[in-house]
Amino acid sequence: xxxxxxxxxxxxxxxxxxxxxxxxxxxxxxxxxxxxxxxxxxxxxxxxxxxxxxxxxxxxxxxxxxxxxxxxxxxxxxxxxxxxxxxxxxxxxxxxxxxxxxxxxxxxxxxxxxxxxxxxxxxxxxxxxx
Numbered sequence: 045x046x047x048x049x050x051x052x053x054x055x056x057x058x059x060x061x062x063x064x065x066x067x068x069x070x071x072x073x074x075x076x077x078x079x080x081x082x083x084x085x086x087x088x089x090x091x092x093x094x095x096x097x098x099x100x101x102x103x104x105x106x107x108x109x110x111x112x113x114x115x116x117x118x119x120x121x122x123x124x125x126x127x128x129x130x131x132x133x134x135x136x137x138x139x140x141x142x143x144x145x146x147x148x149x150x151x152x153x154x155x156x157x158x159x160x161x162x163x164x165x166x167x168x169x170x171x172x173x174x
Contacts, residue, residue: 045122046151048158049140052166056173058130061137062108064172065126068100073172076164100124120145120154139165 054061064073068088071080081089086102097117104112111126122143129136139162145154 045142045144046154046158047140047142048155048162049138050159050162050166051136051138052170053131054135054137054170054173056135057133058108058128058135061135061169061173062111062128064169066105066111073168074165075168076161119147119150137166137169 064070068080068090069082071077071090076092077090078093078095079091081091083089083099087100089097089099091097099116101114102112103114103123104110108130109128111128112124114123115121120143122141124142125140127138129138141158141162143154143158145151
């Protein structure tokens with residue numbers, strides 16, 4: 045299993061950050077996605093620009109504090125934990141991913157891939173939160 049963590053502080057209200065991230069139907073702020081599909085109140089699918097699907101199953105929702113889900117596609121499965129903290133009218137986020145690759149040859153690349161994905165997510169989020 046590979047673990048990757050990213051932390052950031054956004055200069056906006058925690059309610060706005062929470063709404064942007066958890067409103068999975070509104071994916072347009074994400075530069076890496078072509079669409080999302082809501083399956084149920086607990087499950088959704090994200091599609092990359094190339095059309096590659098990843099299924100997410102929400103496991104924990106504590107509004108404005110914690111959001112967790114399991115994720116799986118043909119290359120990996122894992123768990124994501126998002127922690128949200130409000131400080132001085134800013135929002136601190138702490139996101140951790142735990143991923144197991146399904147294809148052995150991908151193992152050496154997964155850590156750098158996760159770091160790149162997390163950095164892009166934070167960059168997109170900062171733009172959307174302005």
